[in-house]
Amino acid sequence: MAAVTEHLTHEHPAERLRTNRLGLWLFIASESFLFAALISARYYLLGTERSEHLNQALGFAISLVLLTSSLFAYRAETAARFGDQRGFRRATATTIALGLLFMVGVVLEWREGLAFFPPSTLYGSAFFTLVGFHAFHVFTGVVALALLLFVGRDGRFGPENHWPVEGVVKYWHFVDVAWVFIFPTLYLVK
Amino acid sequence: MAKPETVQGRRSAMALGTAVFVALIVLDAIEFVVAQVAGQLLLWMTLLAIPQAALILWFYMHIRQLWREEAH
Amino acid sequence: MAILKGIAGAVAGYALGFAVVAAAQLAMGNPVGGAVPVVIGSVFATVGWLLGVGLWRAWAREWFGLEPRLDVPTGPGRYFRFNTDHKVIGVQYLVTFVIVFGLAGLLAMVIRWELITPAADLGGDAYNQVMSLHGILMVAVAVAAVLGGLGNYCVPLMIGARDMAFPRLNALSYWLIPPVAVLLLTAPFVGGWDSGWTAYPPLSVVNAGGQVLFVVAIVIFGLSSILGGLNAIATILRMRAPGMTLMRMPIFVWSVLAASIISLLFTQFFAASLILVLLDRVAGTTFFEAAGGGNPLLYQHLFWFYSHPAVYVMILPGFGITLEVLTHFSRKPLFAYKGAVAGFLGIVVLSGIVWAHHMFTSGMAHFMNIPFMALTELISIPTGLVFLSALGTIWRGRLWLRTPMLFALAVLFNFAIGGVTGIYLADVATDIHLQDTYFVVAHFHYTIVGGEIFALMAGIYYWYPKITGRMYREGLGRLHAVWMFLAFQLVFLPLFVAGIHGMNRRINEYVEPLRGYNVFASVAAFVLGAVFLIALGNLVWSWARGRVAEANPWRATTLEWTTSSPPPPHNFEQTPEVVGDPYPYGEPGAVHVRPVTVPTIAGGSE
Ligand code: HEM
Ligand SMILES: [Cu+2]
Numbered sequence: 132m133a134a135v136t137e138h139l140t141h142e143h144p145a146e147r148l149r150t151n152r153l154g155l156w157l158f159i160a161s162e163s164f165l166f167a168a169l170i171s172a173r174y175y176l177l178g179t180e181r182s183e184h185l186n187q188a189l190g191f192a193i194s195l196v197l198l199t200s201s202l203f204a205y206r207a208e209t210a211a212r213f214g215d216q217r218g219f220r221r222a223t224a225t226t227i228a229l230g231l232l233f234m235v236g237v238v239l240e241w242r243e244g245l246a247f248f249p250p251s252t253l254y255g256s257a258f259f260t261l262v263g264f265h266a267f268h269v270f271t272g273v274v275a276l277a278l279l280l281f282v283g284r285d286g287r288f289g290p291e292n293h294w295p296v297e298g299v300v301k302y303w304h305f306v307d308v309a310w311v312f313i314f315p316t317l318y319l320v321k
Numbered sequence: 322m323a324k325p326e327t328v329q330g331r332r333s334a335m336a337l338g339t340a341v342f343v344a345l346i347v348l349d350a351i352e353f354v355v356a357q358v359a360g361q362l363l364l365w366m367t368l369l370a371i372p373q374a375a376l377i378l379w380f381y382m383h384i385r386q387l388w389r390e391e392a393h
Numbered sequence: 394m395a396i397l398k399g400i401a402g403a404v405a406g407y408a409l410g411f412a413v414v415a416a417a418q419l420a421m422g423n424p425v426g427g428a429v430p431v432v433i434g435s436v437f438a439t440v441g442w443l444l445g446v447g448l449w450r451a452w453a454r455e456w457f458g459l460e461p462r463l464d465v466p467t468g469p470g471r472y473f474r475f476n477t478d479h480k481v482i483g484v485q486y487l488v489t490f491v492i493v494f495g496l497a498g499l500l501a502m503v504i505r506w507e508l509i510t511p512a513a514d515l516g517g518d519a520y521n522q523v524m525s526l527h528g529i530l531m532v533a534v535a536v537a538a539v540l541g542g543l544g545n546y547c548v549p550l551m552i553g554a555r556d557m558a559f560p561r562l563n564a565l566s567y568w569l570i571p572p573v574a575v576l577l578l579t580a581p582f583v584g585g586w587d588s589g590w591t592a593y594p595p596l597s598v599v600n601a602g603g604q605v606l607f608v609v610a611i612v613i614f615g616l617s618s619i620l621g622g623l624n625a626i627a628t629i630l631r632m633r634a635p636g637m638t639l640m641r642m643p644i645f646v647w648s649v650l651a652a653s654i655i656s657l658l659f660t661q662f663f664a665a666s667l668i669l670v671l672l673d674r675v676a677g678t679t680f681f682e683a684a685g686g687g688n689p690l691l692y693q694h695l696f697w698f699y700s701h702p703a704v705y706v707m708i709l710p711g712f713g714i715t716l717e718v719l720t721h722f723s724r725k726p727l728f729a730y731k732g733a734v735a736g737f738l739g740i741v742v743l744s745g746i747v748w749a750h751h752m753f754t755s756g757m758a759h760f761m762n763i764p765f766m767a768l769t770e771l772i773s774i775p776t777g778l779v780f781l782s783a784l785g786t787i788w789r790g791r792l793w794l795r796t797p798m799l800f801a802l803a804v805l806f807n808f809a810i811g812g813v814t815g816i817y818l819a820d821v822a823t824d825i826h827l828q829d830t831y832f833v834v835a836h837f838h839y840t841i842v843g844g845e846i847f848a849l850m851a852g853i854y855y856w857y858p859k860i861t862g863r864m865y866r867e868g869l870g871r872l873h874a875v876w877m878f879l880a881f882q883l884v885f886l887p888l889f890v891a892g893i894h895g896m897n898r899r900i901n902e903y904v905e906p907l908r909g910y911n912v913f914a915s916v917a918a919f920v921l922g923a924v925f926l927i928a929l930g931n932l933v934w935s936w937a938r939g940r941v942a943e944a945n946p947w948r949a950t951t952l953e954w955t956t957s958s959p960p961p962p963h964n965f966e967q968t969p970e971v972v973g974d975p976y977p978y979g980e981p982g983a984v985h986v987r988p989v990t991v992p993t994i995a996g997g998s999e
Contacts, residue, residue: 153558165665281458
């Protein structure tokens, strides 16, 4: 990845790594404004009102799944940084699986939610939009992780070349951070 | 962060990841329990969510790298 | 070729997106059609367009483990493809937005033509569509022409970089623009939209289908400006030449940094607000529908949380160009450089906490009026710093009244009027009378056209020799400056008065006593419009035939003038070394850059 850009910008690889990191952090800052907009819309419209029909236990369960996936994403990145290919592949695959499990959880609770607070209610509007936006981010993260696994099957990610892994994993963690705020916003506050 | 490229460094990095994970799970569980029993939830939830986010940003996302030079 | 592939990709993408949704609709037993397949089709079409036009070759191949192919084309063809050179991209942005500016200008002529008489010459619906299209196209110009055009072209040169921090992302940001244009220009064929550039619900939730295309277009445009802002910030923070400390950067670079921070962060709110409109339309949500418990005011909060800062995305780089030109053409160091920088950053911070001054009459809670009035008026402090810097710079300078300087001086005059009238709008008591009248229209035209667009002209003339390698005709340039300045005053000064007398905005008929102001403004507007023909003629003709320009025709001190005109593909023959402040005029022995031998003949970028 870096090679083309390094060539275009005449940067030393270590410098390029720092530039890439800054770019990703800026993107994350921008995305957090998106979630801030949606979360404030929820509070603006509903205050702390919450539907009685929410399945809080299910929400808690998928939170745990997502937090666990962050642990494995971290392990994938660390393994890649130390050149441990097997560890990298295993941890990445586990992260993907947990991400998919999270999405299954979302589908399950959407089915419950549709019955009690469909999108045509105010709570449903906020709920489905916020969870939907977040789930879309999870989905893009899963796709990116799958590409990493596919591209890295030849063992190209290692101590000298871990930016792609690091970048995707940082994005994944960010999606987790967003959930850390969305979960109480939708499921817990009252 | 520990020195890269050493078995020891890798082990301690992995151990750190697990420790952070345990802390996250505990905080999340406390959050869930508090939500069942307490009032003033907006305040409590915010107070409990911020440390979780901070742990991820600091240990998992290495936000420090933005202002501190590191080998990798 | 690249463009043809892009079009093929767009068609394929649209078909695919449409088909997927149609299949899903069939599977669920719903009737096929409606807005959803169009929305998804447009999104897929945009992706297909990008992949076809060069994203796949130059970048996306890498995501699948393939070698990317990046060719460095030369000749005029390089402007028509996915090119990563910031200078090419800068020109692409400039030319694109000059065309959009012309188109939106023609629509303005239609508006003024309609308003010559009090009667409804054009139907109300047609009028609203024309007005809405004019508004959004001009907003796009104001947001992207200076940042995407001059910012892209000049910032790397001014900080001694070889390119932007993310050259391929830069190309991507530009190539997101054509889909936006296509969507906005096809909207009139599906009923257009009549809710202005602000797209307030409830109207925007129930009006014609063109609104849907508007939403998709603006979300894509927002993505482009977020990515552009990201790139500019990373470039300025990471790519500076040795010795180029932050406080040695030319002031224009600071203004781009400040504006980019706003684009990066706040644009998300515009996207979010429009997506909620879309969901209300197509997914049955009820964010803005009072009957379902929603609240249309939510939209205004989200929208203005972006759109007030957005006015500073427009004006900050305008200030930057103005200060830049003033200092070079006064032959004095910029006065209160640090004050101007503090002013820019202060504006960035304050711009995020004043949005509700657009909502004094909208029915929001009354207790919010006074805080937002006070916060808004605080902005005059950082803005005052910028003005202080400008006035201190020209004070006792040896003003060199060339075309860029005339435009820069005009900015000061115009923005003074725009800013002062803003105070009446920020005061709740006066705004209740002035809201939604032509007073507001005149105010924002004084700030955006009088401020930013005049600054854009200053910048175009100032950097014209650098960009094209040729010199424009000075006489015609000055004519443009003086003519545009006078005609502009004649159009918009009477509109303040018409507004005070109760002339509403976004209305195609008005009462007889207001006729005089309108006839006057319309005639002046046609005169104003005509000057752009002269300007365009001058700029186009000079590009082909003008006198060949030297590397540094203005004897200016900043880095972009130390390389050839136009600069070589890699910008500098050797990495420049910065040793002092950017504007060392009249300081014996002081220099900005350690001198190197520079080629003085036009190098050409081939
Ligand atoms: C210098 C300080 C400024 C102040 C105090 C100010 C104040 C205001 C206020 C209170 C309004 C709302 C008027 C109403 O709808 O009743 C307004 C409207 C507007 N201002 Fe300013 N403004 C300032 C500078 C600017 C600048 C720099 C720009 C752009 C470059 C700008 C562009 C606009 C636009 C586009 C609108 C109308 C938006 C719409 O309703 O469509 N203003 N201004
Ligand atoms: Cu405003």
